[in-house]
Amino acid sequence: MIKHTISVLVNDQPGVLQRVSGLFGRRGYNIESITVGPSEEMGLSRMVIVTLGDHKTVEQVSKQLYKLIDVIKVVDLSAGAMVARELALIKVNAEPVKRPEILGVIETFRASVVDISPTAMIVQVVGNSDKIDAMVQLLEPYGIRELTRTGVSAMTRG
Amino acid sequence: MSIEEREVLSKEEVRAKLLQPDVISGSEILLRCLLLEEVECIFGYPGGAVLNIYDAMYGFANINHILTRHEQGAIHAADGYARASGKVGVCIATSGPGATNLVTGIATAFMDSVPLVVITGNVATNFIGTDAFQEADITGITMPITKHNYLVRNVEDLPRVIKEAFYIASTGRKGPVLIDIPKDVSANKIPFHHVDKVDIRGYNPTVMPNKLQVNKLIQAIEQAESPVILAGGGVVYADAQEELLEFVEKTQIPITTTLLGLSGFSSAHPLWMGMPGMHGTYTANMALQNCDLLIGIGARFDDRVTMKLSAFAPKAKIAHIDVDPAEIGKNVKTAIPCVGDVKTVLAVANQTAKKAKSEAWIKHIDQLKAEKPLRYIKSDSELKPQYVIEMLSDTTNGEAFVTTDVGQHQMWVAQYYKFKNPRSMITSGGLGTMGFGFPSAIGAQMAHKGRLVISVNGDGGMQMCAQELAICAIHNIPVKIVVINNQVLGMVRQWQEIIYDNRYSHIDLSGSPDFVKLAEAYGVKGLRATTNEEAQQAWQEALATDGPVLIDFQVRKDENVFPMVTAGSAIDEMIMGDSE
Ligand SMILES: Cc1cc2nc3c(=O)[nH]c(=O)nc-3n(C[C@H](O)[C@H](O)[C@H](O)COP(=O)(O)OP(=O)(O)OC[C@H]3O[C@@H](n4cnc5c(N)ncnc54)[C@H](O)[C@@H]3O)c2cc1C
Ligand SMILES: Cc1ncc(C[n+]2csc(CCOP(=O)(O)OP(=O)(O)O)c2C)c(N)n1
Numbered sequence: 001m002i003k004h005t006i007s008v009l010v011n012d013q014p015g016v017l018q019r020v021s022g023l024f025g026r027r028g029y030n031i032e033s034i035t036v037g038p039s040e041e042m043g044l045s046r047m048v049i050v051t052l053g054d055h056k057t058v059e060q061v062s063k064q065l066y067k068l069i070d071v072i073k074v075v076d077l078s079a080g081a082m083v084a085r086e087l088a089l090i091k092v093n094a095e096p097v098k099r100p101e102i103l104g105v106i107e108t109f110r111a112s113v114v115d116i117s118p119t120a121m122i123v124q125v126v127g128n129s130d131k132i133d134a135m136v137q138l139l140e141p142y143g144i145r146e147l148t149r150t151g152v153s154a155m156t157r158g
Numbered sequence: 159m160s161i162e163e164r165e166v167l168s169k170e171e172v173r174a175k176l177l178q179p180d181v182i183s184g185s186e187i188l189l190r191c192l193l194l195e196e197v198e199c200i201f202g203y204p205g206g207a208v209l210n211i212y213d214a215m216y217g218f219a220n221i222n223h224i225l226t227r228h229e230q231g232a233i234h235a236a237d238g239y240a241r242a243s244g245k246v247g248v249c250i251a252t253s254g255p256g257a258t259n260l261v262t263g264i265a266t267a268f269m270d271s272v273p274l275v276v277i278t279g280n281v282a283t284n285f286i287g288t289d290a291f292q293e294a295d296i297t298g299i300t301m302p303i304t305k306h307n308y309l310v311r312n313v314e315d316l317p318r319v320i321k322e323a324f325y326i327a328s329t330g331r332k333g334p335v336l337i338d339i340p341k342d343v344s345a346n347k348i349p350f351h352h353v354d355k356v357d358i359r360g361y362n363p364t365v366m367p368n369k370l371q372v373n374k375l376i377q378a379i380e381q382a383e384s385p386v387i388l389a390g391g392g393v394v395y396a397d398a399q400e401e402l403l404e405f406v407e408k409t410q411i412p413i414t415t416t417l418l419g420l421s422g423f424s425s426a427h428p429l430w431m432g433m434p435g436m437h438g439t440y441t442a443n444m445a446l447q448n449c450d451l452l453i454g455i456g457a458r459f460d461d462r463v464t465m466k467l468s469a470f471a472p473k474a475k476i477a478h479i480d481v482d483p484a485e486i487g488k489n490v491k492t493a494i495p496c497v498g499d500v501k502t503v504l505a506v507a508n509q510t511a512k513k514a515k516s517e518a519w520i521k522h523i524d525q526l527k528a529e530k531p532l533r534y535i536k537s538d539s540e541l542k543p544q545y546v547i548e549m550l551s552d553t554t555n556g557e558a559f560v561t562t563d564v565g566q567h568q569m570w571v572a573q574y575y576k577f578k579n580p581r582s583m584i585t586s587g588g589l590g591t592m593g594f595g596f597p598s599a600i601g602a603q604m605a606h607k608g609r610l611v612i613s614v615n616g617d618g619g620m621q622m623c624a625q626e627l628a629i630c631a632i633h634n635i636p637v638k639i640v641v642i643n644n645q646v647l648g649m650v651r652q653w654q655e656i657i658y659d660n661r662y663s664h665i666d667l668s669g670s671p672d673f674v675k676l677a678e679a680y681g682v683k684g685l686r687a688t689t690n691e692e693a694q695q696a697w698q699e700a701l702a703t704d705g706p707v708l709i710d711f712q713v714r715k716d717e718n719v720f721p722m723v724t725a726g727s728a729i730d731e732m733i734m735g736d737s738e
Contacts, residue, residue, distance in 0.1 A: 011360065014309075019301055026302050056487070063484035069306040069326060072360045 003032065004058045005084055005154050008047040008065060009039060009073040016070045020047060023068065029053060029061050033086075033151030044072060050152050077154050084154035087124065088132045089114070093143035094121045102142060109135050120145060128152075172220070177352050184313040184344040185214035188277070191320040193220050194352060197248050199239065199604050200224070201232035205252025206292060207279025210344040224604070224633065227625035229256050231597040233263025233276065234623065238598025240272050241584045242559055243605035244397060246328050250277040254292030257338075258299070262591060265303040267334040269588025270418060271395055273327040274334040275320075276304075282342040283311055297338050305333030313346040317353040325356045330363025331482040332395055363481060367498035372507050374494050375453070375477050380512050382451035384519040385411045388434065388463070391418030391587070392456015392480060392500045399423065399580045401504035402455065408511045412523050414442035416457050417572055421583040425556060425576035431523065432532065435463040436723050437569040440530035443721070443729040445523055446471050451514075454478040456500045459489040460588070469728035479503045530734070532573050534717070541689055543567060543642045543713040547574040549697060550612060550640070558610040559584065559602050563595025563619030566648035569719040571614050593622030599637045600629055610638070610701075617643040617667055624676060630706035631681035638700050639682075639708040641673050644715045652718045656733070657725075677708035686710045 010016045017036055024031050032050040039046040051061060062074045077084070094102050094116070102121070106113065111125035125135045129152060136147065167175070176190045188211060192200065199222040204212045215221050226232040229251045236247030247267075251260050257278040267274045281290040297309045306326050308319045316339070323335040379385060393402050393415075399422055406413050406429055414434045415423050423430060432439035434446055446452065452474040457463070459478075464470040467489060477494035478486050486495045496503050534544040547570045550558070556576040561584040562568040568585055577583050584602055586594040599613030620641050630637055642648075647665040654662050674684030683703060687693040693711060700707040720735030 015297065015301075018298065022301055060484065060488065067482070067484060069358060069361050 001052045001054060003078065004051050004053060005077045005082060005152060006049045006051065006058070006061065007075045007077050007154065008049060008071060010045050010047060011070040011072065012038070012043050012045045013070055016045070017047075019068050019070060020065065023064055024049075024051070024061070027060070027064060029057065035151040035153050048151070048153050075156070077156055081157040082154050083157055084128050084152050085126055086129050086132055086150055086152045087126045088135070088147065088149045090123045090125065090136060090139055090144055091120055091146040092123060092139045093119060093145060095119055098142060102139070105138050111135060179349045179351060181347050181349050183210065183214060183347050184316055184339065185211040187313065187316050187350055188320065188339070188344070189214055189218055189221055190350065191317055191352070192248065195246070195320070195324050197246070198222060200248045200250055201226055201235040201601070202250035203229050203232055203252070203256060205256045205279070207253035207281060207341050208250060208256075208344070210341060211250065211279065211339075224629060226597070227628050228623065229259035230263055230593060231623050231626040231629070233260045233274070234266070234594050234597035235601035235604070235626070236274055237263060237267050237272050237594070238561055238584055238601030239605045240267075240274055240601070241598070242581055242602035244581065245605070246273045246275055246324055247601065248275050248277070251279075252292070253278060253280045253296070254294045257294055257296040261299060261303070262593075264300055264334050264336065266586050266589045266591040266594060268303045268305070270391060270586065271332045272334065273332040275323050275327055276334055276336040278336065278338050279344065280309070280338045280340045283340045284342070286340065297336065300336050303334075304336050307336040307338065309338045310343050311340070313343050313348050316343065317351060321353045322356050322358060326358070326361060364483070364497050365481075365499045365502050367479075367496045367503040367506060369506070371494055371496045372503065375496060376507060376510055376512065378451055378475060378477060378494060379409050379411070379514050382514045383516065384449045385409070385451040385453065385514045385516060386445050386449040387411050387413040387453045387455060388416065388446070388457050389413055389419045389422055389455045390416040390457025391422075393419055393422035394581055396456065396500040397580065398456070398501035398504055401501055401508060403427075404508050405504050405511060408508060408513070410513050410516050410520065411453070412445060412516070412520060414438070414445065416460070416463055416587070417585060418587045419457060420572055421577040421580055424578050426578060429520070431527070433572050435729060436465060437573065437719050437721065438729065439532055439573075440721055440732060440734070441523060441526040443723070443732060444526055447728070447730040449474045452476050454480070455504070456480060458485045464489065464729070465723050466726060466728045537714070538690065540714045541687065541693055541711060543644065543711070543717055544570050544574055545690060546640070546642060546693055546711045546713065547571055547614070549693060550614070551575040553697060553701065554610060554612070558582065558612050559606060561585065561595050561599040561602055561611070561613045563615040564590045564592045564649075565616040565619060566644070566652060566717070566719050567614050567616050567642040570642075592619040595619055596639060597623045597626045599639070600626060600635055603635050603637050611636075612638045612640060614640045614642065616648060617641055617645060617670055617673070618647045620673065621670060627677060627680035627682050627708070634705050636705050639677070639706065641708065641710050643673065643710050643712050644717070645670070646715055648717075649719075655718070656722070673708060673710040683707045684710065686712065688712045
């Protein structure tokens with residue numbers, strides 16, 4: 001089983017997310033993450049879906065997606081070189097005495113602090129999923145109060 | 159348009175009238191668009207959310223609407239109409255319970271790629287999402303069982319949506335499309351502008367095959383010594399019978415037809431081996447297991463055909479012609495994929511197709527046919543279900559339209575009715591929907607008014623849509639309704655006998671109505687037969703009757719369908735039932 005990142009260009013129609021996610025659920029394909037937003041063309045949205053599966057499964061996923069009338073184009077980004085990025089917001093315990101230490105950790109990741117309250121701060125980190133996993137792991141000892149990740153957005157290089 | 163007008167106007171004049179840019183309601187737009195799509199009949203059932211539409215129908219003489227007695231009857235009738243005619247079947251129901259009553263029928267059509275346009279009403283747009291009276295999210299519910307569906311929020315969209323729905327339903331791999339119309343949309347009035355072109359960016363079915371793949375197929379055929387064709391529903395849906403016949407004769411390849419492919423190739427042809435799979439013939443199954451080249455033509459290698467997949471056609475190189483790329487390689491590893499419409503692909507292939515080296519193989523197959531034909535133990539004292547089906551086949555020369563319900567009788571029809579004509583076998587294969595057999599025959603008869611339509615049902619399934627007897631009586635729809643009455647849920651009984659060690663659990667149908675009286679209660683002629691002679695007499699009487707007739711054939715209860723391959727076995731591991 002390998003991780004595949006698939007980009008799906010769809011009509012920006014009510015229900016289209018339901019059609020796509022429903023197809024994955026019904027046919028037993030897993031969804032690790034899914035992101036949706038406007039694309040470069042008016043009226044079309046782009047979804048980026050990260051799924052686990054062997055080559056045959058991903059081929060079926062792609063063929064089944066094409067059968068949806070609202071799906072315009074499906075690309076397996078992971079078949080070539082791609083840029084994949086994810087954003088995470090991490091609310092971490094940060095008593096004043098701990099702050100310098102935490103800021104040190106953050107800096108090495110080129111992450112930034114986007115909010116500070118008396119006992120906590122919100123860290124924003126952008127990168128591939130491994131980088132975010134690592135950031136989370138390093139902040140865990142301080143006590144993570146809340147974590148939210150966007151899921152992967154991606155496109156091919158070049 | 160009034161009745162008088164319809165009678166004096168020519169077809170073109172009617173069309174011109176329908177196209178006029180009058181200010182009309184969504185309901186009238188719907189009816190006009192249906193007529194412009196040349197819809198001949200609609201099966202439906204009214205209710206609150208479609209009252210506007212039914213009001214527009216009042217006095218709209220061109221619309222031939224048939225009021226069934228249950229929405230399930232309506233959709234199976236539309237399905238039978240579509241399967242028998244090749245045109246799009248249309249049905250209509252109200253919101254909520256009306257719409258959900260269609261669900262089984264939609265799934266039935268979806269599984270077997272049947273083109274339907276299903277119209278439902280819904281609550282007004284400002285009520286959607288509020289749990290309003292009789293609100294159901296029918297587009298959400300039917301997403302996995304429609305080829306596409308629409309919730310129309312603006313009356314302006316209606317002409318385009320209807321055009322697209324018919325186009326999507328009837329092209330590529332066909333299937334049901336649902337249009338959900340909220341009550342305000344069917345009421346709102348706008349000037350009518352007909353849409354006669356479709357432009358759907360995300361939908362471009364491939365019709366023409368890749369020439370390279372076709373050439374590969376032709377080469378593979380020339381080298382093959384023991385080739386087999388597995389032809390399926392796709393041949394029937396594409397109306398490719400002639401192309402298939404030419405292909406078979408040119409290449410000299412023995413052919414087996416799936417349950418849904420029966421009638422796509424004449425049962426009278428010497429190269430035909432019968433149906434494959436779970437209840438397939440010995441010859442077809444042995445041929446599949448021993449072939450060196452297997453050409454799937456509009457068949458999706460369903461699990462009732464392949465049975466144990468890992469042991470299926472172990473020696474074969476597989477070629478697959480299918481309009482749906484997702485079917486290729488889905489179940490079996492495919493060496494030669496040919497994406498395209500069966501009719502077109504075969505027409506291209508026929509230009510250069512040559513004979514396979516199949517003389518010895520054909521001899522071998524003829525030998526198998528002679529050694530192990532389909533057989534059952536005949537009886538003079540008891541009426542056997544297979545006897546009844548053979549009688550139907552012989553007396554009609556295999557030329558009737560036959561619809562079936564689901565169960566043992568369905569398999570006996572597949573085995574013993576020798577279909578000759580395209581689209582003449584109408585059965586629910588993929589979903590296996592009990593209750594389909596009788597209403598679908600009403601639809602088939604609507605499509606072929608002058609032809610003989612026989613509906614073969616079990617005594618179980620007959621009771622799932624028996625209410626539609628009313629429709630046969632009222633409209634004098636002359637379907638010959640056959641009940642193979644074995645007093646049990648026969649197919650379930652067979653599994654319980656063979657697989658569950660005679661533990662018969664809830665299969666007894668005693669308490670069923672007297673079917674003859676039931677028919678008569680609706681005004682349909684009823685006949686009964688309990689012996690071979692009575693069967694012949696009753697059937698002759700039915701054939702000689704102009705209107706609908708129900709014949710209750712009381713048959714032996716313990717009869718089993720053989721050959722049988724049980725789940726988990728390979729198709730050459732058949733239980734032949736010789737000892738019965
Ligand atoms: C009780 C019971 C027992 C059964 N036992 C058996 C059995 O023993 N043997 C058996 O064969 N079946 C049996 N069936 C039926 C079985 O479940 C399947 O429905 C059937 O085998 C599927 O047949 P198919 O693949 O030919 O047709 P479909 O399922 O209709 O598939 C048609 C294929 O053709 C393609 N296609 C459609 N249109 C075109 C076109 N224009 N051009 C090219 N391709 C096209 C489609 O994409 C699809 O792949 C049984 C069913 C029941 C209910
Ligand atoms: C709606 C539905 N419910 C249940 C089944 C499961 N099922 C398949 S065959 C069968 C028995 C059918 O009995 P009958 O109609 O008497 O036909 P027979 O097998 O006796 O010919 C049943 C219950 C089904 N196919 N469809």
